[in-house]
Amino acid sequence: MSQASDRVYTALRAGILDGRYGFGDRLGEIEVAADLGTSRTPVREALRRLGSEGLVEVLPNRGARVRTWTAQDLEETYELRAVLEGLGARRAAGQVTAEVVDELAALAAEMVTVDPSLGHRPPGDFADLAALNARFHAVIVGAAGSDRLAATLAGLVQLPLVMRTYHRYTPAALARSHAHHHEIVDALRAGDGAWAESVMRSHVLAARAVLLASHRDGATGTAATDPEGQAS
Amino acid sequence: MSQASDRVYTALRAGILDGRYGFGDRLGEIEVAADLGTSRTPVREALRRLGSEGLVEVLPNRGARVRTWTAQDLEETYELRAVLEGLGARRAAGQVTAEVVDELAALAAEMVTVDPSLGHRPPGDFADLAALNARFHAVIVGAAGSDRLAATLAGLVQLPLVMRTYHRYTPAALARSHAHHHEIVDALRAGDGAWAESVMRSHVLAARAVLLASHRDGATGTAATDPEGQAS
DNA sequence: GCGACCTAGATTGCATGCAATCCAGCCCGC
DNA sequence: GCGGGCTGGATTGCATGCAATCTAGGTCGC
CATH class of the missing domain: 1.10.10.10 (Winged helix-like DNA-binding domain superfamily/Winged helix DNA-binding domain)
Known part of the structure; x- marks a missing residue:
């Protein structure tokens, strides 16, 4: 460094x-x-x-x-992430420890407490939520125990970061995102790989839908003044 | 260049x-x-x-x-390829043209005709087979129409190339590989994404099993004098 | 007036010199 | 005899000069 x-x-x-x-x-x-x-x-x-x-x-x-991003780039990237993070969740379900599940549960719970749409932060302040979410996903990929998967995903997560994703979520979409997180924790705790994979895929594809909808509405995604705020 | x-x-x-x-x-x-x-x-x-x-x-x-490759590297890489090439086959099924399907059918047929285990080439001469196989997979990924997927896969196909994969196939495994190719063509022609994805995953996971078995048998995979011969 | 060519400036790509870091072997002390 | 520290050689990392390439602007011809 x-x-x-x-x-x-x-x-x-x-x-x-x-x-x-x-x-x-x-x-x-x-x-x-x-x-x-x-x-x-x-x-x-x-x-x-x-x-x-x-x-x-x-x-x-x-x-x-x-690089400039088209709607198709967004779509392709999120499709890949859905498949790969789903794989990560499935793998993780088979070998994750109780301690890690507890950590994930704590992260999921904390995310609710820092959600601006629920009044726990000033409106638009997604910094803490984005950071916790990133950690949540990172822990799962880590629990999957595949360096190759982690490296491949690392090359894909770059894109969402510039889009300030969370700013585009409606309160309902945010609530759904929280629900997904809790459901993923439950699936992992149950050791149910198919369940975990399925929910994770839903989670990422839901994020894709949010981005695509907001993209169609003219938001070009030119990252403005706000450093944080990526979701999913 | x-x-x-x-x-x-x-x-x-x-x-x-x-x-x-x-x-x-x-x-x-x-x-x-x-x-x-x-x-x-x-x-x-x-x-x-x-x-x-x-x-x-x-x-x-x-x-x-x-880089030296461990059994775990092999396993992780092929798991990723199974998922990603499966995704490619699914996407391709939804938009592939009849001309491309015909090309794939021709490739699958030609692969049979150059299979050494069937007596059409000197034993051990997998060069043509490997080249046709690489093209078969490349055409499908291309038909998927996702630059991002193609780029991600490109970073993963490197590994098998050094392992001279085909040399490790038994005649039965080769026959199965041919059968997979034909089945993938049929699924694509039928426009059946789920079918295509499923067969492609089987195809790649079967290749993984061959490699892992031969890896356990002490073949360290140190690429020797033979330039060609990678499979699936 | 419009378009093609040509030239000048700027920028990338490559080569090479110098400093920082690392590794191997040796020496010294215990 | 054995382990720690040190020094010399080699190698990577960074800086900079030079050649090749590209872009922009102007000029000339039609």
Whole structure:
């Protein structure tokens, strides 16, 4: 992490995710290097890395730009996540420990207590909810015990982060999301892989529906001033 | 492709897949650069790229080495492929054209005619079979029409290539593989997504069983002198 | 007036020099 | 004899110079 290359990667990634760099913005090597006080070499490496993760597109001899997302990109990504997170939940159900289930139950419960739509936070303040949700999903993927699955998913979760997903949820959709979380915990505690997989798939596909609906309503998803707020 | 970085990437990838570089071999930047007649910069880029695809592991300040595969790596990778290629088959069933189905049928038929175990090729000559099989799967993924799925799978198919999979198939397993191919074609022609998905999953999981069995029998999978021969 | 060509500036891609880090072997002390 | 520390060699990581490529603007011809 003291490596310059990693610093540049982290900085660029954060800049894209919180909207400092908007969709389609050019990322010139010289410009970025100057901004971050380093040389072009680590910047090149970071850009290639971000390119392989799908956050930026690099054109030969023409530099890199922040990738723009179409409705189809959203749909494909969430379809993949539904399948892969479903697989993760199924695997987790077969080997998760009681301690981890308890942790997940605590996370699910806490998410309800920080839901702005339920009056526990100022309206629009989804920061805590998003963080807890991310952790909830991360714990399940971890409990699946497949490094390969975790790595594959890591390359897909990037996209939702820039969309400030939670801001698009209606209170009803949020309530459904909470219900899903609790149901997933129950399925895992029961050791029922098929159940856990099924609920997880529903959970992700429901998130996809929310995003697609809001996408159709003209919200282009240009990440604005708000760093957090991704869901599912 | 005239780009030096791409040339190095292709050369290294080929070298790993056909066993010129064995599992665990060190890939020094200077050494590789000298071998390929270029400088260290494009070599570095190629190594990072191969690292993100899982073919080599790069350790900070310690260089890159060809990744070694455990039984668990095999299992996880094939589990992911089963799910993802199943998804691809399901999507393809809903939108594939008659022309593409005909092409797949032709590929499936031709695979039978080049099967060494059926006496149509010298024993052990799986080159044509492997090439046709790769094309068969690629056509289906293409027919699924999801760039994101194709990209995700591309990062997973790397592994089987080094294992010379087909050499481990028994004649009975090969016959089953052919039967799967024909059944997938039938399911696609019928537009039956659930059927196509199910058969494709069986197909990949059967391949996993072959690999795992042969892995247990002490075959470490160190790709030897034979460039081709991957299956499913 | 419009379009193709050409040139200039800028940017990426590659090569190479230098500093930081790591590993192996050796030496010294116990 | 054995273990810890240290030093030398080698290798990676970063910085920077140079060549190749691309884009933009203008100019010339029609």
